[in-house]
Amino acid sequence: MKKHFIFIFLLSSIIAINAQKTEEKIELETTLISPKKITKIKEGHYFIDFGRAFFGNVQLKSTVAQKEPLTFQLGEKLKSELQIDDNPGKNIRYQKVTLEHLQKNKVTTVKLVPYKRNTTGAAILLPESLGAIIPFRYLEIENLKIPIEALEIQQKAVHYKFNDNASYFSSSNVVLDSLYDMFKHTIKATSFTGFYVDGDRERIPYEADAYINQLSHYSVDSEYTMGRRTNEYFIKNPTWPTEWLLHTVLMFHADYMYTGDLEPLKKYYDALKLKTLMDLEGSDGLISSKSSNLTDELMAQLGFEKGDKQISDIIDWPPGQKDTGWKLARPEGERDGYEIVDTNTVVNAFYYINLKLMSEIAEHLGKKEDALLFKNKAIITKKAINDKFFDTTKGVYVDGIGSSHSSLHANMFPLAFDLVPTEHIKSVTSFIKSRGMACSVYGSQFLLEGLYKNNEALYATGLITNTTGDRNWWNMIRVGSTMAMEAWDVKYKPNADWNHAWGTAPLNAIIRHMWGIQPKTPGYKVATIKPQLDNLTFTKIKVPTIIGSILAEFEVNPKKEVLFSFEIPSGMMAEFIIPQHFKNVSFNDVTINGDQSILKLDSGKHTIKGNY
Structure with missing residues (x-):
């Protein structure tokens, strides 16, 4: 078995920014990975397993020429033990391509077909010199006329710089160990654009995806430039969900805590104030995306262009099939029946944590008046949330003003953001535990946060290590993925892909909450x-x-x-x-x-x- 080789290139990455294109040189690495196993299916037909999926291509070099065409199949998923699934699902990748001939002693890569959705528009584009790449683990070669021993076959993996030796974890629990290894690999493998992108379906940065990606990345490597680059991207390139926007301050604050570098906060302070959405605040201290203050002018100040989609509340993803038209295993989607009323609990829980963190940011920057302003606003908002959204009879939060429904989400976000008064923590956590995993892989980040912060570690770790059913991380391994998936299973999101870093919540939970290792002071x-x-x-x-x-x-x-x-x-x-x-x-x-x-x-x- 040959060793891996790493080649570093300065690649000019063309980034689509609000229909304008800006060039930035991003240092990407190409790692050549030898097969873990090669199996002969029949004469001239071989099945190759590289062990893990990476974004990349196949690189070949032969000591013998072949004039006849060869067929290659690349894929993430198997149909049977030695057969790649040629119809794996909408965004689980598979390609079949032909190589006309092999030249002797010449390095060759197969020519893959790019997908339009992730190589146009707002997608982060790769340099043309790199060619099309896809995520794949498996390879089938057919019509090979020369001895397989004459052929050097390698997975040409593309990723951002990553120190594999910077971190490790092992334990007495094999499930924890397996999940840690898969999710650490996910962080490395999904770095192929030099930005935190949502996955292969779109290759677009989204704030919610990026926040979880950042927490996991900073937990396993001391490399911060990709996080910084992504944070800066969102200043002028926000996405439309209300709560996604409200992750921006969280990301800048997290970067400061891990690095101690004030410069990004200084540079983007005014933009971060806008990203709190405090302009949408009513007289009661609560915000609503339905506010008349959400004008075209404010949308432009937030970074949107004229004609962009108006922001709206998303709560969790995907919503129910009545919203998507998909035939879902859970018709209600991942919102646990959440009623999205105009002034609702989840959006305002996010608003509160934004105010709290902005008070800290202003204090660090020496902006004492602003620090006091945000601190007082946070106090008012916290009181309003508990006065208007908490049902004292049931001992839990309802979904918002005018709603009598209590969902997992209306309770786990206040718990995660330290909004729950001490006397109500027991009833809120009891309710949360009664709902199980009634949220998406994204929502689970905040579910785990709230549980670990409030003496429910046994239950939280039990959720992480659960192997029963399919609404758990073990199911991602069970179905054959080697990276975190976008959803618990494709049946819960039919267009899901198999390479979403927002599914790595257990990775940062192991470090930040199970072991409880976090920065207390900046840097x-x-x-x-x-x-x-x-x-x-x-x-x-x-x-x-x-x-x-x-x-x-x-x-x-x-x-x-x-x-x-x-x-x-x-x-x-x-x-x-x-x-x-x-x-x-x-x-x-x-x-x-x-x-x-x-x-x-x-x-x-x-x-x-x-x-x-």
């Missing part, structure tokens, strides 16, 4: 480590930061004695939050006071022992 000068690992007996992890890598291990022996080991990089201090049920704690072999809840870990190695 990771101070890290927070709040582990919630109760259902594991062993795990180790490497988390990259802009300062250096955090290394950690956790082990429970048969006597329920627990050992944590940490290595904190130079220039960082970490705060370890002692689990509430952790007893008889010693820190670096020194017994600590039972009332102590936080341990300060300076740069270097540390051990923490205790028992459950």
Whole structure:
């Protein structure tokens, strides 16, 4: 088996921006991957498995010439054990192409046919010199007249720069390990444009996709230029869903927390103020996309062009079949029956977190008046949400003003954004748990966030590791994908593709919530480590930061004695939050006071022992 080879090119990527085209040189890498397995089907017909899907092409080099044409089939999905599915689904990729001949000792790539939807319009375009590429794992070669041994066959994978050794995770749970590996690969493989795009169907950046992509990317690699580039793209290239726009501030704030770089916040501060949609605020402190303040002038200020689609609330995707016309396995779609009223809970939960984060951003920039303004607005909005959307009789949130319906979404977003008063957390989390996975792979990001932040780690980890049915991440592996899928299954979204980074919520949840490793202060000068690992007996992890890598291990022996080991990089201090049920704690072999809840870990190695 040959080793992988990496070639780096400076490729001129033509980016479609509001019908205008701007050139930017983006450094992409091409990795040549040898087959994991080659199987002879019959004379001249071979089946090749490269192990994982990548966006790319097939590269060939032969020591013997062949004059006769060869047929190649490339695909993501199998029909049977050694047969590529030639009708895999609307956006699951398959192509059959012909190569007229093979020249001796000449490097050749097959000529793939581009898909119109992801190579025109607002799609992020690849350089013409690269040619068309598709995501594929499998290859079939037919009519091969020369010995297979004479042919060097490689998967020519295209991706952005990525350090495979920057991170790792392993544990006593094989499902967690498998999902981590698949989703880390997803982050690398879907980077093929140099932007966070939605997947292969459109190859367009969308804010909601990009936010989850960013959290997962920053959790496994200390490479931030692609996130920065994507964030800047959204300033002038917003998308139409109300809540998608409301992810913009979240992305800029996350970048600052991970990098400590204020420049993007300084440069785009005024644009970020607009992206909060505070211009749509009514006298009650709540916003509505139906507001008369949503004028053509405001749309233009937000980055839309004349004639663009008006913004509207989306809640989750896809909506029901009455909206799409699709025949869905769940006719209600992924909204859990959410009633989209003019002034609704999810949109205003997003508005609140935007105000809260903008207050922090303004404070960091020394804009004290603005910081106070946003802080006061957040207080007013939080009160309005709890006064107008919370049903005290049922102990849960309704979908909005005028609605009596309570959905998963109306409750999980307030929980994720710290809107739920302490006295109501129990009833809200109980309701959320009663709904199960009644949201999309996108919505699951916020479902997991809310659960982990509110002492429901066992349930949240159970959702991640669930292997029953098809509304879970394990189903993505079960059906044969090697990347996160756009939906739980194609039957839940008939035009779904098999390469959507917005499906990687468990990846960043493992780092940010199970292990609880996050930046407490900008640039990771101070890290927070709040582990919630109760259902594991062993795990180790490497988390990259802009300062250096955090290394950690956790082990429970048969006597329920627990050992944590940490290595904190130079220039960082970490705060370890002692689990509430952790007893008889010693820190670096020194017994600590039972009332102590936080341990300060300076740069270097540390051990923490205790028992459950």
